Amino acid sequence: MAKFAVQFWGVRGSLPSPKTPEMVREHTREVLQSFARSLETSSDQSSATSRIDSFLETLPHWQFGGFGGDTSCVEVDAGESKVIIDAGSGLRRLGEKLMRGPCGLGQGEVHLLFTHFHWDHIIGLPFFAPLFVKGNKIHFYAVQDDLEVCVRQKFKKPFFPVPFEELLSTVEFHKMAPRKKIQLGLLAVTPYQLDHPDPCWGYRVEAETADGLRSYAHCVDSEATRVSPVDLAEDAALYRGADLCFFDAQYTLREFLQHMNWGHSAAPIGLEIALREGVKKIFFAHHDPAASDRKIADAERQTRDFLEAYRAKARQSGRHLPGLEWQFAHDGDRVDLGDLK
Numbered sequence: 001m002a003k004f005a006v007q008f009w010g011v012r013g014s015l016p017s018p019k020t021p022e023m024v025r026e027h028t029r030e031v032l033q034s035f036a037r038s039l040e041t042s043s044d045q046s047s048a049t050s051r052i053d054s055f056l057e058t059l060p061h062w063q064f065g066g067f068g069g070d071t072s073c074v075e076v077d078a079g080e081s082k083v084i085i086d087a088g089s090g091l092r093r094l095g096e097k098l099m100r101g102p103c104g105l106g107q108g109e110v111h112l113l114f115t116h117f118h119w120d121h122i123i124g125l126p127f128f129a130p131l132f133v134k135g136n137k138i139h140f141y142a143v144q145d146d147l148e149v150c151v152r153q154k155f156k157k158p159f160f161p162v163p164f165e166e167l168l169s170t171v172e173f174h175k176m177a178p179r180k181k182i183q184l185g186l187l188a189v190t191p192y193q194l195d196h197p198d199p200c201w202g203y204r205v206e207a208e209t210a211d212g213l214r215s216y217a218h219c220v221d222s223e224a225t226r227v228s229p230v231d232l233a234e235d236a237a238l239y240r241g242a243d244l245c246f247f248d249a250q251y252t253l254r255e256f257l258q259h260m261n262w263g264h265s266a267a268p269i270g271l272e273i274a275l276r277e278g279v280k281k282i283f284f285a286h287h288d289p290a291a292s293d294r295k296i297a298d299a300e301r302q303t304r305d306f307l308e309a310y311r312a313k314a315r316q317s318g319r320h321l322p323g324l325e326w327q328f329a330h331d332g333d334r335v336d337l338g339d340l341k
């Protein structure tokens, strides 16, 4: 049975951040040192390969794989219906996957929604292979009036060698109205305003599943300067009761205070909104390009401490807080939101 699911193809913010050779060497050294220590204390007599495998299983995610370096790109999948949110560098790999389906035969139809046009959200566009295949239909959506200008500019010389006019696919532009729902196949999509230096629109995407309506709230990029229900006003509907929320946590709380008006937020702010609005699961993303995997894992620990303290304080004042699943996102994470109806 087809699923309603969300896959993260890029969870890094601002700039793609591949590991340098020096970082890989240092990381490998650390892991091998840990492995050597585990051998000294182990009585395991199985083969070297199986001992390596069982050792790797013991490593935390940040140390074995890390969080990833591609910038914003999310696939919201409902069987035959699918939307992509943002065209960061993660879009290249998603394009490769789509090329193995109808897009590779020139029979594909793609719906791509833009939150805004900062580089990290459009840098993957010229490397999106389905754009270059005759017969494919590519639909671009945004609330901003300058959607078409911004996309065309990306293909202008001397920034890219293939002009927009020479793309072989058929491209259509669609302007969305603020907070007005549109239906794309099985997916209902509504844009809500986020808090960012240039206008930026998050999306709530809903689908009917066998267990009822399920929802995904895309809330990147945002400083989330409006936290209270009064300040959020009609944009609170973006978060309300969402089954999965993707939230901007570029900074730790301390860094957030040092980067006011930079347009990015911190996990504790997302937790506060999520707990109040009844969000079921929240993934923190748009990781700072300068943050190592170890540093992001530290931020994750700080978030755990914050949540424990927050819950303890609520208990003291007699308030009941709902359950909430949360984690820091990794490139490639896929979240299943249920069987489609």
Ligand SMILES: [Zn+2]
Pocket (backbone or CB within 6 Å): 013, 014, 072, 118, 120, 121, 221, 286
């Ligand atoms: Zn960004």
Ligand SMILES: [Zn+2]
Pocket (backbone or CB within 6 Å): 116, 118, 196, 221, 263
């Ligand atoms: Zn931005």
